[in-house]
Amino acid sequence: QVQLQESGPGLVKPSGTLSLTCAVSGGSISSSNWWSWIRQPPGKGLEWIGEIYHSGSTNYNPSLKSRVTISVDKSKNQFSLKLSSVTAADTAVYYCARRVYDSSGYSLFDYWGQGTLVTVSS
Amino acid sequence: DIQLTQSPSFLSASVGDRVTITCRASQGISSYLAWYQQKPGKAPKLLIYAASTLQSGVPSRFSGSGSGTEFTLTISSLQPEDFATYYCQQLNSYPPTFGQGTKVEIK
Numbered sequence: 401q402v403q404l405q406e407s408g409p410g411l412v413k414p415s416g417t418l419s420l421t422c423a424v425s426g427g428s429i430s431s432s433n434w435w436s437w438i439r440q441p442p443g444k445g446l447e448w449i450g451e452i453y454h455s456g457s458t459n460y461n462p463s464l465k466s467r468v469t470i471s472v473d474k475s476k477n478q479f480s481l482k483l484s485s486v487t488a489a490d491t492a493v494y495y496c497a498r499r500v501y502d503s504s505g506y507s508l509f510d511y512w513g514q515g516t517l518v519t520v521s522s
Numbered sequence: 523d524i525q526l527t528q529s530p531s532f533l534s535a536s537v538g539d540r541v542t543i544t545c546r547a548s549q550g551i552s553s554y555l556a557w558y559q560q561k562p563g564k565a566p567k568l569l570i571y572a573a574s575t576l577q578s579g580v581p582s583r584f585s586g587s588g589s590g591t592e593f594t595l596t597i598s599s600l601q602p603e604d605f606a607t608y609y610c611q612q613l614n615s616y617p618p619t620f621g622q623g624t625k626v627e628i629k
Contacts, residue, residue, distance in 0.1 A: 446566065446609060446620040461617040462523075495565055507613045508556055508571035515565050 402427040404496050404513035412490075412520050418483040422496030422513055429477045430454040434499040436509065437470060437481045439492040447492075451499060452479055486520045493517050524548050524612050528621035534629045541597040543624045545610035550590045554614035557586055557595045560623075561606045569608075570595065600626070 408420035422435070429435065437449040450460035452470045460468050464483070472479040483490060493515040501507050525548040535541050545555065553573035558566035568577045570586035573593055583598040597604055605628055610621040 445622050446611075448618045448620075459616055463617075497565075502572070502575075504572065506554065506572035506575070508568055508577070509558075509566075509611075510568055510577070512565035512567075 402498060402511045404498065404511055406494060406496050406513045406516040408516060408518070410517060410519060412486055412518060413522055414487055414520055416486055416520075418481070418486050418490060418494075418518055418520070420481045420494055420496075420516065420518070421478050422480070423476070423478045424498075425477070429472060429479065430474055432501075434459075434507075435472070435479045436497045436499055438495045438497055438509075438512075439490075440495070440515075441489075441492045449481065449483075449494075488520050491518065491520045523617060524551060524615060524619055526610050526612055526619055526621035528608075528610060528624045531622065531624060533624060533626050535600050535626060536629045537600055537602055539600045539629075541600050541604075541626060543595045543608055543610075543626075545588075545593045545595070545621050547591045547593075547612055551612045551614035553589045554612055555586075555588070555593050556611045556613060557584075558609045558611065559604075559606045560609065566609060571613075602628075 403425045405423045412418045434451040436451040450470050452458045467484045469482040495515045496513045497509045498511040527546045529544045555573045557570040560566045574586045585596050607623045607625045
């Protein structure tokens, strides 16, 4: 059973950089999957931030691309998110998730972390 | 970006009711659509992908249909544990996007 666990500071100052890590257990981050970050502002809907493959290939949401960096550490079986120049609008629960492809080529987000709330405030 | 619009945004129903939620895409997405259930304070849980494929372990009272721009999630007989918020998601093109959610509450 794959498990994902987010960790990182719960409070970040405006204009600072949000940094989170997602530890993967029960499976290898080097498997043929993409590893994503998704966020949810309090009381609102879900927004996909971006993803990384174990090779280091990335895809980002254009709305956040200029501020986002996602990286992978295969030795620690984890991947990370950095979001720069944060404002109060970046306050959200941040989730990490695994995206896989089935035999027909359809993708799905099958495993999610429990989420971690990051508040941007001075 | 592809926009997904769910209807209704809020639904009040009783245990045993048949419930249908609709998701409309701003452009055709073939069958690249998933449905999630989210309970307060929890991560979304995958219910259906490829528009109609039931994820392993999900009760058969959940079903999905549609292709192109219109999709539905149906719960054949609502159970107490089904009261939650439901989201659709398109995976046809980047970036993957979600609907705004449908909250299912007890009547």
